Amino acid sequence: MSSLTNPKTSEPLAWDQLLKSGCRIFVGSHAAVPDALMADLIANSRGLNDIEVTQVFTLSDNVWAERKHAELFTINALYIGGTAVRNAVAEGRADYTPTFLSEVPKLFSDHVLPLDAALIMVSPPDELGYCSLGVSVDVVSSAVKHATTVIAQINPSMPRTCGHTFIHRDQIHAWMTEDAPIPESPPPDMDQAVEQIGQYVSLLVENGATLQIGMGKIHDAVLRYLGNHKDLGVHSEMISDGIARLMKGGVINNRKKTFHKGKTITAYCMGSRELYDFVDGNPHVELYPAEHVSSPVKIARNDKMVAINSAIEVDLTGQVVSDSIGRLLYSGIGGQVDFIRGAALSKGGKPIIALPSTARDKDGKLVSRIVASLTPGSGVVTSRAHVHYVVTEYGIASLRGKSVRERTLEMIRIAHPEFRRELLERVREFYWVPEYQEQAPTTVPELGPVDQKQYTFDGMRYTLRPLRPSDERRLQEFFYTHNKETLMMRYNHHVTQMSREKSCSLVSVDQGRDLALCFTDFDGESEVIQGVGRYYYYPADNSCEVAFVIKESRRGKGIATTLLKEMEKVARARGIAKMFACVRRDNKPMLKIFEANDFTTRPGDSMDELYLELTLSGSKD
Structure with missing residues (x-):
């Protein structure tokens, strides 16, 4: 028997009283995944079939996406994250719906994806009956507003965060209490290339700038090299341990922000327990829904907005692939385009794409991630007109206002030296550069790192x-x-x-x-x-x-x-x-x-x- 109860009457509830076969549910995102709720649903799903699970990135094992649960669940991923979901999409058992993070809430409110239920994880209610959405507000807030039924996992370990994070117990139709550690994202391993990328990106960040930064080792490396900056601010879809460290060190104080001055603004947090403790009750960090944080218009209200995002592949004209490897759907669009566009509209803003210059293919062969032509099947997430800077471990390519010829030469310069000659020969065939352009770009390492x-x-x-x-x-x-x-x-x-x-x-x-x-x-x-x-x-x-x-x-x-x-x-x-x-x-x-x-x-x-x-x-x- 499920441990779900009615918050108003404390009477036990069964899943078939809340859901029906063929319905659509939303599952809480990032580090606020209600794993206990999903486990309880799986264990007590008698009579239920073909429930569509709509989700974004989830820091979870995503057991509901495994093949053995295919009759109970189908997955509609608005962002592909985790091995189980990625495998399900690759095998055709799950769908991927490309969408900007800022527009996900409208999919719910406009009934493009009407939600029968939202399964979420929250803090216990306070003396006034308010629970906190904790470390993930993003699209969870919209799901709560527009789902017919709200089902919550009450987790005493969930931080009570500030901002637009609260939901009253009267808005919850069923809940269960399960104390569980908030999932942590371990610090990524650094290598020399990533460290160098972090150093280059830090050169583009001026004192007094406002940052958007994502997840992963490149973003962690950037934050490591900002320790000597002053008066930085944050308006970002996510924050990590690196942001917390810079706030504690006084580097991030949000004093120079021109929108939400004095506050670190984010939609979700993902990192270590130390980060979750840092945001618990912290009035200097405020979480807001994705439609607010990731709105390009609102992002642009921050002067000197620096948006730092990563990619899988970038071609020589600046087209950015970040959700697929060829035809293999890998991740999602997320907030990349929202923040790239917002930063471009910002006074003194800088939209940046950062990535290592090479990768290994399935056979272990070194391949360039700076390419003359995109891999067949790859989807362009960010257009060539959006990006101002592309950064690899070999330098910074400045693309804003550059012709295709100039962009090509800038991009070849930051490609791995092993591939520069080949890239130049390819684009000469396209007449993107003149026939007399024979020398591939080279560098002067004696000038310093x-x-x-x-x-x-x-x-x-x-x-x-x-x-x-x-x-x-x-x-x-x-x-x-x-x-x-x-x-x-x-x-x-x-x-x-x-x-x-x-x-x-x-x-x-x-x-x-x-x-x-x-x-x-x-x-x-x-x-x-x-x-x-x-x-x-x-x-x-x-x-x-x-x-x-x-x-x-x-x-x-x-x-x-x-x-x-x-x-x-x-x-x-x-x-x-x-x-x-x-x-x-x-x-x-x-x-x-x-x-x-x-x-x-x-x-x-x-x-x-x-x-x-x-x-x-x-x-x-």
Whole structure:
């Protein structure tokens, strides 16, 4: 006999008094899965068949999705999670319904998926009769409002969370008490690639930003690298232990938020017992329904909204696959598009997709997750127009406002080096890049683990980084800012044109042999080149020839000297024996910079030039 009772009369109830064959039920989500209720239903299901279970992600064994219960239950997964559900979908015993998390509540309220019952897990009622939905409000709140019958597992271990989390005992038609630990999500194992992704993503997060972050090891890695940030906020469909740690450390204080100021806003929590204890009665963390938290319009009310989501595969134009592996349905859409769009609409917002550059296929072979063409059968969850940044362990690809050609080159740059040449050859066949684009993007590891450095000159912040093939147009723009004197000093003759092909040759550099660095800053959201330095390597005598040019308006601030010093560091690290330059005699500022950095001077081959040289002794520094 079931242990269900009527909350008003305490009379025992049987499942066939609450459900009938062919009905549709909702099962509580994430870490608030009413496993005891489902076990009781399975044990006392006599006379019931073909009950449709509608669910999103559930941190559970999902025993009701196993083949042995196929006559009792059919599954309609709005998000595929867990081995049992994934297997059921793959075998055709369960359905997958793609939908945005923010729109799931309307499926219930509009009777697209009318609910006969909602099976949920809640805290015990307080002295006023209110139970808390605890660690999962998301779509549970809508299910409770619109289901004909509400059946609850009263769990004394469920935290009482703040926000829109409460349901009165009068709204519950049947309940049972079962004390059970809230399911925990163990911390994922980190590897070097994931750590590097976390470091890159952290570079995109400004002080005062508001974060949305998902589940998994990439998101945990990002949070680890935000420890030195200030005044961060949270508006996220979920929070994890990493969020709690940053709140305890004062990094997340929500002071700079422009929507729900002072509060961490989420729809559900999933992590360790420590996290569940942290949110229990915590007035600084508020849980709201998914239609509120995941509404793109409401998300966009947060300035500097940073949405960080992951993917299974991304093509070179920025199309994002995140719910399937080819034709194999794997997970779901969830809140990815909601938050990507909300962040894009936010003032200063940044929509980010982060993923490792490679994976192993079923045969153990290394494959690229950055692809020229999506795997047949793959579904595009986030369109190429939605994403501003894609991050792998090899860098950050900036896609906003980029042409297909520029996107392609940015994406190849962050692909695994083993696949870059192949990807370039593929897109040349499509004419996405011109026939003269022959050099695949390369990096300068000597600049440090993130392939770039930050500097401040005269109160302005600059980024030092390698020139990239996607900088073709930026370099053209940089060239056409020069006056005639600068062009004469740099090229020693009157250059009047920087063609697309010429610009391409200057930015498509084998950075492992030669070197091409630039200083950039931003004009609004547009990155602008302010200085370029490069050297050309000569293997015959293990030397390199140095040249650089700075925009006229940015001279005298230290940019040229810093470029020269950084190039010297790279040359020393590579064991180059000497650096040299040929400079016009009348280029006094340039000569002064070289001489101040210990270059010796002698007459050049031309009467108009001087030859400058710095001996590096071929030793690594």
